Amino acid sequence: METTIAEAGPFERVVTVQIDNSSLETAKDEAARRLSKDLKVKGFRPGKVPRKVVEATVGADKLRSEAIDVALPGLVAEALTEADIRPAATPSVQDLRDTDAGVEVDVKVTLWPTLDRVPLYEGRKVSVDAPQVEDEDIDEQIDRLRDQFAELEDVSHPVTEGDYAVINLTASINGEAIEDLTATDLTYPVGSESFVPGLDAQLMGSTAGSIVKYNETLPEGMGEYGGKEVTFQVLVKAVRAKKLPEVTDEWVEEVSEFETIDALRDELRRGLAEHKLASVRREFADKVLAELVDDMEIEIPGGLIDAEMEFQIHRFLHRLGEQNIPFTDYLRITGQDEQAFVADARANAERSLSVRILLDAVGESEGIEVTDAELQEAMAALAASSEEEPEEYEQALRESGQIEILTGDILRNKVIDRLVEVAVPVDENGAELSLEGERDDADRTDEAETEVEASAPAEDAATEDGD
The missing domain is CATH 3.10.50.40 (Chitinase A; domain 3)
Known part of the structure; x- marks a missing residue:
């Protein structure tokens, strides 16, 4: 098989494959079987119509076109394997030309982007609000409690x-x-x-x-x-x-597990401090990622952005359907038109890809890996949250090809932890802040579960027509 590969951009290749006449004739047999499934020809059952009858019914051009669709995916996959190229999105047909020897097809292949330079992250100062609990915060919580018993x-x-x-x-x-x-x-x-x-x-x-x-x-x-x-x-x-009830030690003892106002305020302060710390840590991680993404020097191929956008839209529409919410009603409720929705989805897709490219680059730079124990722990946690047996859940992940996706999600979470560890949180005046504190295991499980559901389209998808 004659194959040529040419660069079409930093992360795009055009693979040109030849389908000779012999291969095309062989593919026509399978093409005829496929087409016959939808044909109603007197004297023949669906799927059992002879090739000559199929060709006479649908036309020679239609049969030939279907034969090309039959032969092309395998030839492209073979060519990519030989060249050690792994597509990041579904390859698309760009051009098709008849030759004396058969057919010549140009297929565009998008590669997963990589960074030539990872933005500086170690020691990077990022401004966030100080996780302080004020007396007013505690007063607000007590007022909410008073309101409940009003x-x-x-x-x-x-x-x-x-x-x-x-x-x-x-x-x-x-x-x-x-x-x-x-x-x-x-x-x-x-x-x-x-x-x-x-x-x-x-x-x-x-x-x-x-x-x-x-x-x-x-x-x-x-x-x-x-x-x-x-x-x-x-x-x-x-x-x-x-x-509203008056705040006294007697009232506190009556409506809570504490005996005094001071004991209640101390517990509220502790809980609010934990909540604020967790919130500021999330804000810090988000800001670190945002700044690093802004510093990235990379142009993501449009085909990859389109594939990610289509995947996210498909997932979103599926969830709307599960809630019996028509898409038109959603647009009306949110006050946007379809054009604005698609533009927003594209921006989100590009942002999501940028973050993943960044995290992959930092993970490689830091030599971060996922251990078998970490993978097993994540699967056990996800199985428990889904109320399934761990063995059955793992088998389902492997059969659906999502083990690799879950591994990537765990890896990226570890990279985020590393970025939070080596970047420096500062307040509005530039003074360093301490955000020490353990992340909740439940947060990790939720992140992993969300990522498994929201992962990008499979990288080794079949070839599709670019028309």
Whole structure:
């Protein structure tokens, strides 16, 4: 087989393969079998139609085109193996020419990009907020606890935001009652906008005994009444406000496991400190990656970005489907059009690829590897979170070809840990900060699970037509 390979860019190659007439004739037999599965020819079962009959039915050009599709993937795979080239995305046909000897095909192959120079990361100073817990933070937590145990009491003042109105509400269209929008003795939190449109604004300033009547057009998403004008009538039976409990040692002992206010505040401070530290560590890691990506000198092939974007969009649409959310509804709810959605998806795809290229380069530079013990530990954790037996989960990963993907995810997480370790967090004034603290194992499991689901398309996919 005659094969030539030419550079088409830093990470792109054009592989030209020859399909001789003999190979093409052999491929026509398989092509005829494929085409016959969709043919209905009297006297023959689907898939059993003779080649000559298939050719007479679909035409010689169609059979030849199908034969090329049959022969090409194997020839391209053979050529790439001989040249030790591993595609990072599905190879695509760029050109096809007839020759006296058969057919000559140009196939573009995209390689996984590598960095000539890894941006400086050791000792890099990155600014983040200091993970400090202020007294105001603790006061806010205590106020939330007080709010949970607050009692409602009747008040005489007009309704203001944050009050609770006890109401009877009726709704009708042209005098016909709508039972689904009717409520009796409903204690409604004013300002929450959690029931029918316009209700909160109408209740503001009302008092016990007030009767409010108004018309409102319902949003399109509100079932059979969406887009229709509805008449609402509201009777305000009472106005109530929250009475917060006084913070005393007795109250603390009653509503928590602590006996004193000081003990409760100490525990809240400890928990908030852990939470803030974890949050700042994540922010630090994100900023380190962002700065290093910005410093990268690399042009990612458009074909690779397209493949990653298509994969991410496909996964996203699948998840929307699982939630029974039409794509058009999603665009309407988020206030964007399809063009903006695709542009955002492309930017995210390029960002995702850039991060992976960076982490691969740093991992190679640092000599970071994944041990068998680390792989087994990650699979056991993922199996436990999926409530599956470890052996069955591992077998499923191997059969689906995701062991390599999981290994890569673990490796990249280790690289991120290394970057966080050697970069230097500083505050807004340039003073170094300490972000020491162990990452939660659950965080690692979640990361690995997310990456396994969100991995890029398989690198050794079959050849597809570029038309």
